[in-house]
Amino acid sequence: MTIYFIPLAVIILFSINQLTNTLCVQKEIPEDKQPVVFRTINVLITILLISSYFEMLFT
Template structure:
């Protein structure tokens, strides 16, 4: 059950971060050429954060 909640939270969190990244690109008027690089960097960093959170939860359960 905890794993399911963690996965659902992670998906929701990733979508929210992408919405905020989009808003940042719009407000700062970042050129279209640079936006994919920004999204890639943000998504990789958030994925690392989510994986480390998942590992921490799994070690706490065990």
């Protein structure tokens, strides 16, 4: 299960980062605030992926 989940998680993070970049461009978020937006979204998505991994692992 880990063999499939880790590559899928990387693909999800890459896709979310592309969508975040599109959001920043579309909403014209200033360059100095973009790292905060990316960091917040990446931390939240990582927490979501880790919790879903543990849920699949223990059920």
